[in-house]
Amino acid sequence: MLIADSLTFEIGKRSLVKDVSFSIRPGELLIILGANGAGKSTLFRLLSGERIPTCGSVQLQGKEISTYTAAQLALKRGVLSQQNIVNMAFTVIEIVMMGRYPHYSNNPAIKDTEIVQQVMELTGVIAFADRSYLTLSGGEQQRVQLARVLAQIWDVPNALLLMDEPVASLDLQYQQQTLAIAKMLSKRGFMVVSILHDINLAGQYADRIIMLKNGRKWYDGTAAEVLSSKNIYEVFEINSDVYTNPRTLKHFFIPRNVSLNINPQ
Amino acid sequence: MNKKVLLYLILIIALFIASAFSMGLGAVKIPIKEVLLILSKKIGLFTDPPVSAQHEGVLNIVRLPRVALGLLVGAALGISGTAVQGIFRNPLAEPGLIGISAGASLMAVIIIVLEVALFAGLSNLLGYYLLAFGAFSGAGIAAMLVYQISRTDGKSNVATMLLAGIAINALAGALTGLITYIADDQQLRNITFWMLGSLAGATWENVLAVAPFVLIPVLLLPRMGKALNAFSLGEVQAAQLGLKVNQIKRNVVILATMGVGAAVAVSGIISFVGLLVPHTIRLFIGVDNKHVLPASALLGALMLTLADMLCRTIIAPIELPIGVITALLGTPLFLYILIKDKKKLVL
Numbered sequence: 001m002l003i004a005d006s007l008t009f010e011i012g013k014r015s016l017v018k019d020v021s022f023s024i025r026p027g028e029l030l031i032i033l034g035a036n037g038a039g040k041s042t043l044f045r046l047l048s049g050e051r052i053p054t055c056g057s058v059q060l061q062g063k064e065i066s067t068y069t070a071a072q073l074a075l076k077r078g079v080l081s082q083q084n085i086v087n088m089a090f091t092v093i094e095i096v097m098m099g100r101y102p103h104y105s106n107n108p109a110i111k112d113t114e115i116v117q118q119v120m121e122l123t124g125v126i127a128f129a130d131r132s133y134l135t136l137s138g139g140e141q142q143r144v145q146l147a148r149v150l151a152q153i154w155d156v157p158n159a160l161l162l163m164d165e166p167v168a169s170l171d172l173q174y175q176q177q178t179l180a181i182a183k184m185l186s187k188r189g190f191m192v193v194s195i196l197h198d199i200n201l202a203g204q205y206a207d208r209i210i211m212l213k214n215g216r217k218w219y220d221g222t223a224a225e226v227l228s229s230k231n232i233y234e235v236f237e238i239n240s241d242v243y244t245n246p247r248t249l250k251h252f253f254i255p256r257n258v259s260l261n262i263n264p265q
Numbered sequence: 266m267n268k269k270v271l272l273y274l275i276l277i278i279a280l281f282i283a284s285a286f287s288m289g290l291g292a293v294k295i296p297i298k299e300v301l302l303i304l305s306k307k308i309g310l311f312t313d314p315p316v317s318a319q320h321e322g323v324l325n326i327v328r329l330p331r332v333a334l335g336l337l338v339g340a341a342l343g344i345s346g347t348a349v350q351g352i353f354r355n356p357l358a359e360p361g362l363i364g365i366s367a368g369a370s371l372m373a374v375i376i377i378v379l380e381v382a383l384f385a386g387l388s389n390l391l392g393y394y395l396l397a398f399g400a401f402s403g404a405g406i407a408a409m410l411v412y413q414i415s416r417t418d419g420k421s422n423v424a425t426m427l428l429a430g431i432a433i434n435a436l437a438g439a440l441t442g443l444i445t446y447i448a449d450d451q452q453l454r455n456i457t458f459w460m461l462g463s464l465a466g467a468t469w470e471n472v473l474a475v476a477p478f479v480l481i482p483v484l485l486l487p488r489m490g491k492a493l494n495a496f497s498l499g500e501v502q503a504a505q506l507g508l509k510v511n512q513i514k515r516n517v518v519i520l521a522t523m524g525v526g527a528a529v530a531v532s533g534i535i536s537f538v539g540l541l542v543p544h545t546i547r548l549f550i551g552v553d554n555k556h557v558l559p560a561s562a563l564l565g566a567l568m569l570t571l572a573d574m575l576c577r578t579i580i581a582p583i584e585l586p587i588g589v590i591t592a593l594l595g596t597p598l599f600l601y602i603l604i605k606d607k608k609k610l611v612l
Contacts, residue, residue: 050501074507081501087354088497088552098495102507148498152506 001025002160002191006056007046009039016042018215019056024193024208026158029186031202032195034212035236040195041082043212044164047193048079060160074102077160078149082168084141089132092125092144099151111155119150122181124174138169146178153190161185163194167201179205200252203227211235227251269556272549276563283570284336288328290578295320295328331467334475335573336566338464338532341479341524343565346539347546347558348486351493352517353423356547357603359540360525363430363518366536367437368407369529370460372399374441377455378448396459397471397530401478404526407433412518423500462535462588464573471531478527482520483562489517490555497552535588537595538565544602 003023009016017039024030034040045051047058049065058065060076068076078099086095096119100112108116120126123143128136133144146166153159163182167175175198183205186192196202202209203223211219211226213235219226229242232253239256285304289295295303303316303324342360350358360366376399411433415426445456492513495503504510525539546560569587572594576585 048505050504069507070504070509071507074505079502079505081499081505083499084502085499086497087356089547090494090497090552094494094551094553095498098498098506101491101495 001059001061002047002193003059004043004047004056005059007043007053007058008055009042009046009051010054015054016215017046017053020212020215020217021056022210022217022220024191026189026191027186029183029192029205029207030194030210031206031208032193032210032212033197033199033202033235034218038212038235039215040212041164042215044162044193044195048077048162049073050079061158071102074152075156076153077162078153080146080149080161080163080166082164084145086133086141089134091130092133092136093120093129095133095144096120096125096147096151099148102152115154116147116151119147119154123147123150124177139171139174142166142169143174143178146181150181150185157189159190161190161192163192165195165197167196167198175201199227199232203251203253204248223251227253229253269550269560272546272556272560273563276560276567280336280563280567280570283567283574284332287332287335287570287574288324290574291323291328292582293320293323295324300324330469330472331464331573332570333472334464334467334531335569337472337475337479338528338535339538339565339567339569340483340562341528341565342535342538342569343542343561343563344483344486344558345521345524346541346565347543347554347561348482348489348493348517348521349539350543351489351496351554352514352521353427354497354499355427356544357540358427360521361434361536361539363411363426364407364433364437365404365522365525366529366534367434367441368403368405368410369400369526370403370534371437371441371444372403372406373459373529373533374444374448374456375399377459378444378452397474400530401526404522404529407437408518408522408526412515458586459533460588461586462533462591463584463586464532464569465584466531475527475531478523482524486517486520487555487558487562489513490553490558493517493554493558533586533588535569536592537599538568538591541591541595541598542568545598 001023005021007017007020020043022030032040032043042051046053049058049068052066060068065073093116096116097108097112099119100108100116104112117126120129123146125140125143125147128140133141136144149161153161161182166178166182170178179201182192182194186207206223209219209221209223209226210217211231218235219231227242229240232238232240232242238258240253241256242251242253244250245252285297285300288300289297299316299320302311303321305311306316345360349360349363350356353362373396376396411426411429414429415422445453448456492503492508495506495508496510496513498506500510528535542561542565543557546557546564550556550560568591572587572590576587576590579585
């Protein structure tokens with residue numbers, strides 16, 4: 001279980017996250033939506049333990065997250081950050097192997113090598129396993145980072161996987177594939193929390209969606225419950241039409257044109 | 266794996282050959298065969314080989330300590346360079362960047378200029394030790410200052426550390442300039458000599474004095490290979506992989522300062538070794554710090570032994586400063602790396 005209990009995070013007098021509570025169980029894929037500056041990334045950092053909340057607590061498997069050591073935490077949860085800048089010419093396989101660092105001290109065991117192989121196949125990076133990370137395109141780099149995080153928690157039961165906009169620079173195929181992997185892992189008993197911008201992708205894969213606005217939890221529920229024109233307008237301030245996909249019965253939305261406020265001159 | 270073992274082998278063999286040749290070269294030439302005989306006598310292989318007593322003396326008193334000092338200083342500069350690049354996540358970083366060299370030279374220059382006034386009558390040897398001690402503490406003070414400035418909320422920010430390093434470098438440079446202004450001619454010569462680096466002051470005493478400060482980082486830094494690899498993903502990512510990021514940063518800065526500070530203290534400023542050695546190693550075996558760290562120590566030692574050999578023989582009997590040789594040969598390689606990688610570099 002991951003329990004976020006009345007999380008508040010303030011910098012000076014500004015609160016970036018206000019009184020957010022929720023919990024997720026193994027097997028759940030939770031997607032967090034919200035406009036820019038709604039507090040998604042701050043909430044994400046509170047969940048990953050990178051930031052300590054001003055008020056409230058995050059509990060992972062019955063224990064306050066700040067009471068874990070970094071090494072213990074690394075064996076319970078993987079985090080895929082939004083920005084991953086690498087300046088040294090590591091090969092792809094070396095980067096993915098770093099995901100196994102918490103599991104071995106000097107040399108990787110056979111199991112580590114096998115897991116690295118598996119996740120590289122899964123994320124479609126095995127074809128350039130021996131190439132330098134620096135020569136890859138943005139999308140390829142992102143898949144390598146995903147593979148690294150997957151390698152870290154692949155064999156950990158009920159692990160927590162946190163992803164901050166994991167599809168930002170991916171093409172359509174790999175957007176789908178990344179979310180399909182997240183879904184598959186949740187079915188295997190992982191707890192998956194991901195920030196997304198794409199509402200339709202969220203509607204397609206999420207077991208549950210939380211919409212944030214001004215640092216508060218605005219809506220929380222299944223895609224069918226949460227994704228409505230009214231809610232989307234309230235959170236994103238755009239007009240849209242929400243339809244039901246006749247084949248999957250999932251909701252999807254189509255935005256309407258926005259009008260720009262430009263002074264004629 | 267094979268490529269790495271091969272590189273280690275080549276480096277070790279080259280190191281032995283270069284050292285043996287270096288011991289033979291100089292005002293008194295000693296044939297390589299005799300060098301080997303004297304050395305094997307020293308380690309007790311032969312009891313009474315046919316060697317000249319004069320050659321044996323020269324080797325013992327002059328050449329051996331000089332070569333040993335070159336090995337130590339080179340190993341320290343090479344491995345510290347790799348470690349500092351790892352911690353800054355920047356392949357263009359070098360120990361000088363966090364103020365180590367500038368701090369050391371400021372203190373050294375102060376001592377050279379003030380020595381006459383304050384410690385007139387002190388013997389040469391004592392003055393030399395004072396200089397070494399001053400340089401070492403200058404290196405330490407500068408590195409600690411830069412490190413402390415970069416700390417906020419118990420974390421140290423690498424970008425601030427770099428900028429603080431630049432600022433401390435500029436400040437130390439300005440003060441050094443100010444002091445050289447009041448130096449007399451002889452002091453200026455000493456300062457120049459020291460700023461360009463030299464192994465000419467090698468004695469058994471300073472070899473033994475510097476050895477622990479070099480051996481500690483050379484033995485401990487290779488254990489941090491995995492941690493430095495993870496660092497290259499970013500500090501946040503490294504913490505997510507379970508590393509105690511701040512502790513590692515502090516330890517690396519301390520170990521690198523220890524190595525470079527000690528090296529600068531006994532040999533002056535020898536530029537570019539810390540920058541070039543890691544890059545050269547990476548060209549051959551990739552960037553995995555687990556191997557780059559120990560290989561950098563070996564290549565640093567080799568590079569300095571060769572450079573010292575060159576600077577003693579090019580215009581013999583006059584000696585060139587070794588820093589001039591390393592910079593002259595180093596700059597083209599550095600520029601080559603810059604041009605080759607300029608598209609890939611992100612700060």
